[in-house]
Each structure stands twice: as structure tokens, then as C-alpha cells.
Amino acid sequence: MNHPASQIELTQSSPLLAPNGQLRQVGWARQPLLDCNLEHARFYSLRFLQRLRIKRWDYYGFTTPDHFFSATLADLGYAGQVFIYLIDFATGAHHEATLTVPFSKGIVLPRNSTAGESTFDNGQVRLAFRQAGETRQVSVVWPQFAGKDLTADIRLRLKPDHESLTIVIPMNNARRFYYNRKLNCLPAEGELTWGSDRIEFKPTDTLGNLDWGRGVWDYRSFWVWASASGFLPAGRTVGLNLGFGFGDTRQATENALILDGRVHKLGQVDFHYSSQNFKQPWRMSSPDGRLQLEFTPFLERVAKTNLLLITSEVHQLFGRYRGTVVADDGEVLHLDGLTGWAEEHHAQW
Numbered sequence: 001m002n003h004p005a006s007q008i009e010l011t012q013s014s015p016l017l018a019p020n021g022q023l024r025q026v027g028w029a030r031q032p033l034l035d036c037n038l039e040h041a042r043f044y045s046l047r048f049l050q051r052l053r054i055k056r057w058d059y060y061g062f063t064t065p066d067h068f069f070s071a072t073l074a075d076l077g078y079a080g081q082v083f084i085y086l087i088d089f090a091t092g093a094h095h096e097a098t099l100t101v102p103f104s105k106g107i108v109l110p111r112n113s114t115a116g117e118s119t120f121d122n123g124q125v126r127l128a129f130r131q132a133g134e135t136r137q138v139s140v141v142w143p144q145f146a147g148k149d150l151t152a153d154i155r156l157r158l159k160p161d162h163e164s165l166t167i168v169i170p171m172n173n174a175r176r177f178y179y180n181r182k183l184n185c186l187p188a189e190g191e192l193t194w195g196s197d198r199i200e201f202k203p204t205d206t207l208g209n210l211d212w213g214r215g216v217w218d219y220r221s222f223w224v225w226a227s228a229s230g231f232l233p234a235g236r237t238v239g240l241n242l243g244f245g246f247g248d249t250r251q252a253t254e255n256a257l258i259l260d261g262r263v264h265k266l267g268q269v270d271f272h273y274s275s276q277n278f279k280q281p282w283r284m285s286s287p288d289g290r291l292q293l294e295f296t297p298f299l300e301r302v303a304k305t306n307l308l309l310i311t312s313e314v315h316q317l318f319g320r321y322r323g324t325v326v327a328d329d330g331e332v333l334h335l336d337g338l339t340g341w342a343e344e345h346h347a348q349w
Contacts, residue, residue, distance in 0.1 A: 003288060004267045008251045010034075016168065017041060021175045023168060028252035030163040030263050032113050032181050036214050043175040043216060052077040053176075055349065056109050058118045058129055059211040060138050062154060062188050063229055063339055066090055067199055068318065069152065069192060071140050073107055073118050073127055076349050078309050080104030082120050082127060084142060084150070085301070086194065087318060089339070092299050095146035099125060100307065113181045113212040134158055136186070136210075148195030156186040156208045162261040164210075167254050169247040176216040178247050183210040184239030184258045185229045207237065221246055221347045224271055226284065226295065228321055228340025229258075236260050238333065240293075240321065240340060242269050242284055255286075257325050257333070264328045266291060275344060278315045282342055293323035293335065295342050309349075316343040 008027030016034040018024055021042025025034065041050050057074035068087040074080060080103070085096030099122070101107060110116025118129040126141040140152040164183045171177060187203035207229040223245035232238050239258035255266035266286055273282040282295040297319035305312045321338040 004265045006250075007253065007265065007267065009265070010166075010168075015040070016179055023170060023174075023177055026168055026170060026251045028168075028254075028265065029166045032164065032166050034166075034168060034179065036112050036179060038111075038214065041175070041216055043173070053216050055213065055215055055217050057211070057213050058109060059213075060129065060156075060208060061211075061227075062201060062206060062208045064199065064201060064206045068341075069199070071127055071129075071138055071152070073109060073120055073129070075104040075107050075109055076310060078103065078349075079307060080107040080120075081305075082107065082125065084127075084140060084145070086145075086150075086192075087299065087301070089299070089318070094299065094301055096301075096303070097142060097145050098303075098305075100305075113210075134160070136208075138208075140192075145194065148197075150192070150194045152190070152192040154188055154190035154192070154201050154208070156188050156210075157203070158183070158186055159261065162186070163258070163263040165241050165254060165256045165258070165263050165265075167252045169249060169252055171216070171218050171247050173218070176218060178213070178215040178217065180215070180254065181210070181212040182227070182241045182254065182256075183212075184227065184241060185237040185261065186210070205231075207231075207239075209239070217246070217349065219348060221349065222345065224342070224344050226271075226282075226340065226342040228338050230338045230340070232333070238335070238338065240325070240338075242266075242271075242291075244269070244271065255291075257291075257327060259327055259333070266325075273342070273344075278317055278344070282317070282319075290326040291324075293321050293325065295340070296320050296322070297342075310347075312345065312347040312349065314343055314345040316341055 010029040017040035059072045061070040080101035083098035087094040136156040186208040188206040188208040192199040226242040257264040297317035299318040301316040
């Protein structure tokens with residue numbers, strides 16, 4: 001059993017990679033401590049082939065009482081992907097649009113998650129993720145998104161002491177690795193317009209999340225990711241990040257409770273769900289008893305990509321979490337209808 005105490009919490013800054021391509025440190029941290037020096041990646045003897053195996057992405061999501069909106073910039077080496085999607089919880093309607101960019105031309109992603117800009121602009125579609133002080137700004141312009149022009153300008157507040165779940169773990173090959181930062185429960189403010197429709201984002205009821213990933217993955221990959229950002233009845237913020245399926249997690253899992261901006265680390269979490277019927281209830285539980293949840297889906301989003309070298313299939317379920325999770329100090333939190341998602345993803349990339 002992978003207990004939280006058996007995982008390694010990183011507390012010292014260092015480069016991510018040594019000159020020979022090996023990870024300097026393996027474990028998890030409450031803040032991004034490692035400099036993402038991907039130029040030291042070493043897994044092919046021909047250096048110019050290295051970038052084709054490096055995967056980088058910035059994924060932002062926003063959960064309102066009635067909608068979910070997401071925007072992503074991804075550089076997958078062979079190609080880049082720029083995509084957004086919008087979900088209406090009440091009606092079940094969901095729309096998305098994706099641009100595939102050969103060799104990621106025009107996609108700019110920063111070295112680290114703490115500074116810089118992520119951008120794409122082809123003269124029509126424009127995405128920009130900017131950071132300034134405690135503010136992260138997500139701006140989107142997408143003409144004729146599902147038949148109507150869409151624009152979004154959303155600001156997220158990230159306090160300096162707000163913790164994130166940052167993990168770095170090796171894959172099956174010691175020179176392949178996953179470096180990831182998950183931020184949950186960021187107060188969001190702004191608006192999205194889609195034709196004549198307008199969605200307002202208010203920090204009192206809307207929270208954002210960031211999935212920032214960098215690494216060298218196995219060509220055939222599989223993972224399950226579950227996440228949520230919401231409010232407890234008393235107004236406290238509560239988030240979940242759970243997952244399995246890739247990498248060596250003996251020294252760090254990506255399982256955590258995020259309560260009032262603080263990470264409460266969890267160890268092993270077992271998932272029980274049907275890949276023949278994803279809309280059946282999912283169950284997540286930890287052998288140590290700290291987490292006992294049922295996730296009841298109300299909507300399934302399916303996204304498939306087939307670009308010969310790059311293929312993927314994701315089943316993302318939106319639903320409600322109910323059950324209990326125990327904080328580090330022993331406080332038992334009762335979740336009753338927390339909105340979030342759980343997904344299964346198969347990829348060849």
C-alpha cells in the first residue's frame with residue numbers, strides 16, 4: 001500500500017534534469033521547485049529527434065454553477081493542438097473546437113509554470129495565458145466556434161501561499177519522466193461571450209484549475225484523472241486531484257485533497273468504474289480509509305484524435321462527488337454534490 005508517509009516530499013530547489021538526462025529529484029512538492037531544463041533531455045542518440053518525444057501542455061478549466069469552460073495549448077512534438085470546449089450543465093449541450101498544428105508551429109509555451117506567457121495566434125484564433133503578480137489571465141478569441149464567435153477574458157487569483165500539487169516521477173525508462181503541476185480552487189473573475197450569450201465568472205461561485213505538464217512519455221500511454229474545485233457549505237474552498245495509470249508512483253502519487261489552498265497529501269487511491277459504460281457510478285477509495293467517494297456522472301464528453309503517429313481517445317465524465325475525505329489533521333470532510341470530472345485517456349503520441 002502506498003501510504004502518504006512513504007512518499008517523498010521535495011523541499012529544495014534544483015534543476016529538473018542532470019546533464020545526462022536523469023532526474024535530479026523524484027517526489028512531490030507543494031510548490032514548483034524545479035527548473036524545467038528540458039534541453040538536458042537525453043533519450044535518443046540523434047539530438048534533433050529529442051523534441052519529437054517531449055510533451056508540453058497548459059490546460060485551464062473553469063467551473064461555474066452552470067457551465068464548464070476549458071482552453072488548452074499543447075506541444076506534442078510531432079504536432080501541436082489548440083482547443084477549447086464549453087459545457088452547459090443544465091442542458092447537457094457541449095461544444096468544442098480543435099486546431100492541429102504541424103510541428104506545433106506558432107505555439108509558445110514557457111519554460112516553467114511560474115513565469116512567462118503561453119500564446120497562439122494564427123490571425124484568427126488567438127489564445128493567451130499570461131501571468132503578472134498574483135493574477136493569471138486567460139484570453140481567448142475563436143471565430144465561429146460552433147457557429148458563433150466566442151471571446152473570453154478571465155482572471156485567476158493565485159496567492160503566494162496557495163499550494164499546488166507538483167510531482168516528478170520516472171516512467172518505465174529512467175530517461176522518460178512526467179513533471180506536472182496541478183492547481184485547484186483559484187477564484188476566477190471575468191466573462192465569456194458566445195454570440196449573444198454571456199457567461200459571467202464571479203470569484204464567489206467560480207473556481208479555476210491549471211494542469212501544467214512537461215515530460216517525456218512512453219509512446220503508448222494510459223491514465224485516469226479525476227478533479228474538482230468547489231465550495232463547502234460554509235464557503236471554504238475544496239478541491240480534489242486523483243489519478244493513476246502511468247509512471248512509477250512509489251515515491252509520489254498525484255492524489256490529494258486541496259482545502260482552503262493547502263495540499264493534504266493522499267497515498268494510494270483505488271478506482272472502480274466500467275470502461276464499457278462510463279456513465280455508471282465510479283467509486284474511489286484509499287486503503288487507509290482516508291478517502292471514500294462515489295462519483296455519479298451526468299454528462300460524457302468523448303474526444304478522439306487520429307493523426308497516424310498521434311492518436312488519442314478520452315472519455316471525460318462530468319458529475320457529482322459524494323462521500324468523505326480526511327484532512328491531515330483528522331478533520332472529516334463530507335462532500336455532497338461537489339461538481340467535477342473523471343476521465344479515462346488512451347494515447348499513442
